[in-house]
Amino acid sequence: MNTIQETTTSNAAPGASQFESRPIAWRIGSEIMGIDLKRSDDISDESIRDMWQLLGQRGILLFRKQGLNHDQHLAFTRRFGALAVTGLTSRYAPPGYPDIFTVTNIKTDGARSETENAAQQWHSDQTFLRVPARASMLRCELAPQHGGDTMFANMYAVYEDLSEGLKATLEPLKAFHSLFSTRSKVMKGRKPLGDEELMRVEGAVQPVVLTHPDTGRKSLYINEQCVDHFEGWTIEESKPLLEYLYNLTSHPAYTYRHRWQQGDILFWDNRCTQHYAPLDYNFAELDAPENRRLMFRSTLA
Ligand SMILES: O=C(O)CCC(=O)C(=O)O
Ligand SMILES: [Fe+2]
Numbered sequence: 001m002n003t004i005q006e007t008t009t010s011n012a013a014p015g016a017s018q019f020e021s022r023p024i025a026w027r028i029g030s031e032i033m034g035i036d037l038k039r040s041d042d043i044s045d046e047s048i049r050d051m052w053q054l055l056g057q058r059g060i061l062l063f064r065k066q067g068l069n070h071d072q073h074l075a076f077t078r079r080f081g082a083l084a085v086t087g088l089t090s091r092y093a094p095p096g097y098p099d100i101f102t103v104t105n106i107k108t109d110g111a112r113s114e115t116e117n118a119a120q121q122w123h124s125d126q127t128f129l130r131v132p133a134r135a136s137m138l139r140c141e142l143a144p145q146h147g148g149d150t151m152f153a154n155m156y157a158v159y160e161d162l163s164e165g166l167k168a169t170l171e172p173l174k175a176f177h178s179l180f181s182t183r184s185k186v187m188k189g190r191k192p193l194g195d196e197e198l199m200r201v202e203g204a205v206q207p208v209v210l211t212h213p214d215t216g217r218k219s220l221y222i223n224e225q226c227v228d229h230f231e232g233w234t235i236e237e238s239k240p241l242l243e244y245l246y247n248l249t250s251h252p253a254y255t256y257r258h259r260w261q262q263g264d265i266l267f268w269d270n271r272c273t274q275h276y277a278p279l280d281y282n283f284a285e286l287d288a289p290e291n292r293r294l295m296f297r298s299t300l301a
Contacts, residue, residue: 017044017046017047017050018034018035018043018044018047019032019033019034019035019047019050019051020032020033020034021033021054021061023058024062024256025255025256027154027157027253027254027256028058028059028060028152028153028154028157028254028255028256028273029058029059029060029061029062029152029256030054030058030060030061030062031061031062031063031064032051032054032061032062032063033064035047035063036066037063037066037068037072037076037265038066038067038068038072040072040075040076040079041075043076043079048079048080051080051267052080052214053214055135055267055268055269056212056214056215056269056272057215059152059154059155059156059268059269059272059273060152060256060266060267060268060269060273061266061267061268062258062264062265062266062267063264063265063266063267064261064263064264065261065263065264066139066263066264066265067262067263068139068263068265070094070096070097070100070296073100073137073139073265073296073298074097074099074100074298076137076265077137077298077299077300080135080300081134081300081301082300082301083099083298083299083300083301084099084126084133084134084299084300084301085099085301086126086129086200086299087196087197087200088126088197088200088201091191091197092114092115094296099298099299100296100297100298101115101296101297101298101299102115102294102295102296102297103115103116103118103119103138103293103294103295103296103297104116104292104293104294104295105281105283105286105291105292105293106142106286106292106293106294107286107287112189112286114189114190114191116283116286116293117185117186117188117189117279118186118277119150119275119276119277120185120186120276120277120279121183121184121185121186121223121224121225121276122153122223122224122225122246122249122250122274122275122276123223123224123225123226123274123275123276124155124221124223124270124271124273124274124275125270125299126270126299127177127204127206127221127223127226127270128177128178128179128201128203128204128226129200129201129204130204131301132177132204132206132270133270133299133300133301134269134270134271134300134301135267135268135269135270135299135300136267136268136270136297136298136299136300137265137266137267137268137297137298137299137300138150138265138266138268138295138296138297139263139264139265139295139296139297139298140260140261140262140263140264140265140294140295141262141294141295141296142262142292142293142294143260143261143262143293144281144282144290144291144292144293145281145290145291146280146281146282147278147279147280147281147282148260148277148280148281148293149257149258149259149260149277149278149280150257150258150260150266150275150276150277151255151256151257151258151275151276151277151278152255152256152257152258152266152268152273152274152275153249153250153254153255153273153274153275153276154254154255154272154273155219155220155221155249155254155272155273155274156212156215156217156218156219156272157253157254158219158220158245158248158249158254159209159218159219159220160217160218161248162220167209170208170209170220171208171209173207173208173209173230173231174205174206174207174208174230174231175205175206175208175221175222175227175229175230175231176203176204176205176227176228176229176230176231177203177204177205177206177223177226177227178201178202178203178226179201179203179226180201180203181225181226181227181228182228182235183224183225183227183228184225184226185225186225205231206221206222207221208220208221208222208230209221210271210272212269212271212272213271215272217272219271219272220245220249221271222242222245222246223249223274224242224246224249227242228242229242230242249274250276260295281293
C-alpha cells in the first residue's frame with residue numbers, strides 16, 4: 001500500500017507558516033489550527049501557499065469553529081484563486097451572493113429543498129463542465145443533532161492500490177461526465193434547467209486517470225453521479241468495470257467521515273478526492289429544528 005506523505009507542523013516552510021496542522025485520518029485530511037479565517041487578508045502568502053500544498057497532498061483541510069459570514073467565506077476562498085463562475089449555483093444562492101451554493105434540507109414555504117440530496121452519490125464537483133471545479137469550500141451553519149455527516153475518499157489511494165494490469169487498462173481511457181447520466185440522482189426533484197443552464201451542462205469528456213498538477217500523483221477521476229460509460233464503450237460494457245471502481249471508492253479504508261459542528265469549514269481538492277453525504281439524519285421529521293442542516297459552498301475555478 002502506498003501511504004500519503006506524513007503531515008506534521010514541520011512540513012511547512014520553517015518560520016513562514018502561521019498555522020499548525022495534524023492529520024485527521026491516516027490516508028486523507030488534515031486539520032489546520034491556530035488561524036483566524038475571518039481576517040484572511042492578514043494571512044501571509046506563504047501560509048496560503050503552504051495550505052494549498054497540503055491540500056494537494058492530504059485532499060481535504062478542516063478548519064474548526066471559524067463562524068464565517070458569506071463575505072469572509074468568499075474572501076478566504078479567493079486567496080486561492082478565482083471563483084468558479086458557472087451561473088449554475090445562482091438558483092441556490094443566498095440573496096446577493098450568486099457564487100455561493102446553498103446545500104440545505106430546510107423547506108421553503110412547505111416545499112422540500114432541491115439541494116437536500118445534492119450529494120447522495122460519490123462525486124467531485126462540476127466534472128460535467130469542460131473546466132471542472134478545482135477545489136470547493138463547504139461551511140456549516142447548522143448541523144443536525146444526529147448525523148448530517150459528509151464522507152470524503154482519497155482517490156490517489158484508490159488508484160494506487162489497483163493492480164498494475166488494471167492501472168494500464170485505465171490509463172488511456174476517457175469517460176463522459178454528465179448531470180444526466182443514467183445513474184445520476186442529482187436532478188431528481190429539481191426544477192428543470194433553463195435553456196441557458198442546459199447549454200452549460202452539455203457534459204464533458206475527462207481522463208479516467210488524472211495526474212495532479214501540483215503533486216504529480218495519479219488519481220482515479222470518475223464518479224458515480226456523472227459517469228455511466230467510458231468514451232467509445234457502451235453503458236452495458238462500461239457498467240461492470242465502473243461498478244467495481246465505484247465500490248472501491250466507498251470502501252471505508254479510503255475515507256474520512258466528517259461530523260459537522262457549526263462554524264466548521266472543509267476545503268477539498270476535487271482532483272484527488274470525492275465526497276458523499278449519507279443522509280444519516282432524521283429526514284422523516286425535517287420540520288424539527290434539531291434536524292435542520294444548512295451549508296454554504298464556495299467553488300474555485
Ligand atoms: O451535503 C454535503 O455534505 C455535500 C454537498 C456537496 O456535494 C457539495 O456542496 O459539493
Ligand atoms: Fe459536491
